[in-house]
Amino acid sequence: MNSMMIVDDAAFARLMLRHLFESMGFEIIAEADTGEEAVRMYRLYRPALVLMDISMPGMDGLAASEKIIEFDRDAKIIVCSAVVHRETVIKAIRAGALDFIAKPLQRDRVVMSVQSIMGMGE
Template identity: 40%
Template sequence: MAKILVVDDAKFMRMTLKNILTNGEHDVIGEASNGKEAVELYKELAPDLVTMDITMPEMNGMDALNEIVASSDDARVIMCSAMGQQKMVVEAIEQGAKDFIVKPFDEARVLEAVARVLR
């Protein structure tokens, strides 16, 4: 059972992901609504995996990804993007993200990405 930090500025999206991950027998140990919170919680909770929204207030997902990857060699981050953010996704992968999932979330795809990244 993986310990996962869910990061999205939309409460509904966090709830949706949390439900998918919990159904997939993962443990959601924290939630953050912006990149700044994500970086703080990552350092505090040391999750096995982070799902990271790209577009958020205060600090976006790309900046948070950079800080998390810089702070931890074994950081595993899956970026979450809306359709049409392919350029951002490519950048995120280049900057250390392990995978990406597209909104609206498909339960099977989310769990498959999580399983692959945790392997």
């Protein structure tokens, strides 16, 4: 089973994402609601995949992604945000994200991204 960490400052969003990813066969081994917590949790649990929101209080998801990549250059991070501007997508990819998904998340788009990144369902 693939392990995963969900990072979003909204508890309801984390709950919905937990259900989505568990239905895809992931084990949610960590959740975080700030960038700082995401970096700490990543170092502690080393999940196979991270779904990272951008807009959070304190350290945002882009800075947290950079810190995680500094720690583990092979980390697999998908960034998601309701703010979908070309510049934001470019910043996410430069921060180390392997994909950028717009919120609200659509199940088919999430599945496609995860399958591509994790090499599932090929």
